Amino acid sequence: MHHFGSYEDRVKSFDWKISEKELEYQPGNVINIGWYCTDRICEMGKANKTALLWEGQGVPDRKYTYNDIRLASNTIGAYLRSLGIGAGDRVCLFMDKIPELYLGFLGVVKIGAIAQPLFSAFGDESLFIRLDDARTKAIITQRKHALKVRKILAQMPYLEHVIIVDHDGKKELKEREKPFSLDNATPVEHLEIHPTTAESPSVLHYTSGTTGKPKGVQHVHYSLISQYLTAKWVLDLRDDDIYWCTADPGWVTGTSYGIIAPFALGVTQCVQDVGFSAENWYRFIEKNKVTVWYSAPTAIRSLMKAGDEIVKKFTLTSLRHLASVGEPLNAEAVHWSNRVFGLPFHDTYWQTETGSIMITNFPGMKVKAGSMGRAFPGIESCVLDLKTYEPITEPGRIGLIAFKPGWPAMMRTYWNNPETYKNKFKNGWYLPGDRSSIDKEGYFWFAGRDDDIINTAGHLVSPFEVESALLEHQAVAESAVVAKPDEVNMEVVKAFVTLKRGFDAGPDLELDIMNFIRKRLSPLAMPQEIEYVASLPKTRSGKIMRRLLRAKEWGEEIGDTSTLEND
Numbered sequence: 001m002h003h004f005g006s007y008e009d010r011v012k013s014f015d016w017k018i019s020e021k022e023l024e025y026q027p028g029n030v031i032n033i034g035w036y037c038t039d040r041i042c043e044m045g046k047a048n049k050t051a052l053l054w055e056g057q058g059v060p061d062r063k064y065t066y067n068d069i070r071l072a073s074n075t076i077g078a079y080l081r082s083l084g085i086g087a088g089d090r091v092c093l094f095m096d097k098i099p100e101l102y103l104g105f106l107g108v109v110k111i112g113a114i115a116q117p118l119f120s121a122f123g124d125e126s127l128f129i130r131l132d133d134a135r136t137k138a139i140i141t142q143r144k145h146a147l148k149v150r151k152i153l154a155q156m157p158y159l160e161h162v163i164i165v166d167h168d169g170k171k172e173l174k175e176r177e178k179p180f181s182l183d184n185a186t187p188v189e190h191l192e193i194h195p196t197t198a199e200s201p202s203v204l205h206y207t208s209g210t211t212g213k214p215k216g217v218q219h220v221h222y223s224l225i226s227q228y229l230t231a232k233w234v235l236d237l238r239d240d241d242i243y244w245c246t247a248d249p250g251w252v253t254g255t256s257y258g259i260i261a262p263f264a265l266g267v268t269q270c271v272q273d274v275g276f277s278a279e280n281w282y283r284f285i286e287k288n289k290v291t292v293w294y295s296a297p298t299a300i301r302s303l304m305k306a307g308d309e310i311v312k313k314f315t316l317t318s319l320r321h322l323a324s325v326g327e328p329l330n331a332e333a334v335h336w337s338n339r340v341f342g343l344p345f346h347d348t349y350w351q352t353e354t355g356s357i358m359i360t361n362f363p364g365m366k367v368k369a370g371s372m373g374r375a376f377p378g379i380e381s382c383v384l385d386l387k388t389y390e391p392i393t394e395p396g397r398i399g400l401i402a403f404k405p406g407w408p409a410m411m412r413t414y415w416n417n418p419e420t421y422k423n424k425f426k427n428g429w430y431l432p433g434d435r436s437s438i439d440k441e442g443y444f445w446f447a448g449r450d451d452d453i454i455n456t457a458g459h460l461v462s463p464f465e466v467e468s469a470l471l472e473h474q475a476v477a478e479s480a481v482v483a484k485p486d487e488v489n490m491e492v493v494k495a496f497v498t499l500k501r502g503f504d505a506g507p508d509l510e511l512d513i514m515n516f517i518r519k520r521l522s523p524l525a526m527p528q529e530i531e532y533v534a535s536l537p538k539t540r541s542g543k544i545m546r547r548l549l550r551a552k553e554w555g556e557e558i559g560d561t562s563t564l565e566n567d
């Protein structure tokens with residue numbers, strides 16, 4: 001039995017105060033994530049403990065102690081303040097997984113500004129839509145990504161500062177661009193931490209919407225209470241662990257469990273900023289003696305595909321606990337990891353909006369391969385009938401996943417979009433937009449999303465965003481974008497397109513359209529297939545019936561199309 005005791009015991013005696021107590025937080029007091037992740041750990045006597053082990057492509061490894069990350073985040077915070085950036089201002093972090101991304105995040109939240117991390121593979125249009133919605137005041141980026149910012153700068157008068165962390169002194173700086181190098185800056189020993197309280201905004205993460213623009217999910221400093229305890233109990237992080245979260249902080253896993261939780265727990269974490277390959281990953285685990293590994297199903301499926309032989313070339317015996325998030329974790333993946341690592345992957349279910357893990361397999365709890373596990377203690381959950389929104393009591397019937405609001409890391413609103421936020425609730429329940437059934441023992445079995453959003457390799461892509469971008473291509477008259485099944489990525493983007501007169505369907509055009517989307521949006525949003533059609537199926541009111549096209553891709557029964565028409 002695990003040293004924390006049983007799941008049932010923990011549910012019975014649960015209170016978020018457990019977390020508040022461990023963090024020595026009293027309601028009403030100052031709570032600042034940046035301080036908790038750095039200064040507090042140093043004050044606890046761990047200033048010389050390694051906080052971050054970093055590996056990049058073709059450059060020397062880097063190692064930072066807790067005192068190093070305290071100083072670096074102070075230095076960045078002070079620099080931002082010197083530019084006139086302060087509490088409530090949005091500061092975008094637009095970088096690869098380089099140390100400045102992690103340290104910058106902490107610096108931003110230390111001064112009470114709102115961190116807006118964006119995936120560095122985003123193209124100029126994806127970037128513009130999100131900066132424009134947030135009215136972002138500053139962006140911290142790298143030379144190679146600054147080019148994308150330059151393209152859209154004229155349309156963003158509110159964006160006052162473009163901070164480049166790896167500026168080449170020989171190159172000319174363009175309008176609003178400022179060089180900032182941590183290596184050359186004088187370390188700031190004392191930074192006045194902004195006295196943020198529980199409800200002060202901390203992080204703004206953009207997530208895809210089905211029918212509209214991406215939504216800015218707004219989190220607050222109090223989220224730490226959830227993130228800390230879930231990481232301790234679910235990821236089982238302990239003082240002597242070497243932790244590896246493979247997620248990019250452009251997405252919520254990479255901030256909640258790739259920055260906030262591990263640093264607030266004072267563990268050593270490692271980050272790898274090189275391309276994916278099975279060899280790279282196993283070598284990284286071996287080299288750093290990783291003990292706890294938090295990853296995602298697409299990566300696991302890719303590792304499975306690389307084969308069992310390659311696993312044997314490395315010493316991976318340091319591994320002690322494995323967890324996964326972002327997409328359905330198929331039972332085969334769990335059996336496979338049991339076979340090759342001698343450990344099962346523990347599934348965790350949550351989303352950008354929930355801010356922290358909601359449904360999960362605890363260490364020590366029986367893992368049912370293919371199930372997401374049970375609700376985290378303190379989380380009241382059920383599934384609701386798809387039509388009546390009443391809780392389903394019989395085991396095994398599929399309904400909408402529902403949570404009673406009130407856990408600390410729950411989003412507080414969608415930025416600038418209270419209406420959409422309100423629509424996420426029914427009869428007092430928060431609906432994440434997913435379907436599941438619950439078995440007799442309270443285990444959740446994922447059954448798919450309740451909307452048209454595409455989950456490709458664990459990343460949500462909005463069909464609306466891709467369709468809008470497709471319409472900007474000169475050859476495209478109309479388009480419909482749906483998910484198509486894929487062995488490794490689970491789903492990929494497929495576009496149905498009608499062409500304008502005078503354009504010929506053909507491989508050249510297909511490639512041109514694909515590249516167009518890749519550059520404007522991102523490699524994730526790029527359609528893997530384009531099918532030219534004479535017309536698209538529509539409802540009587542003229543709405544494109546995406547679900548009909550999707551059903552065909554998945555070989556599903558289409559059934560009564562009148563129900564589809566009502567959507």
Ligand code: PRX
Pocket residue numbers: 207251252253324325326327328329347348349350351352353372432433434446449455458459460
């Ligand atoms: O559809 C669910 C799926 O990913 C969505 C959340 O995506 P995002 O907000 O980008 O956050 C990803 C990482 C927290 C969910 O609404 N999803 C997430 N975890 C699982 C999952 N689907 C099945 N099983 C999971 N464990």
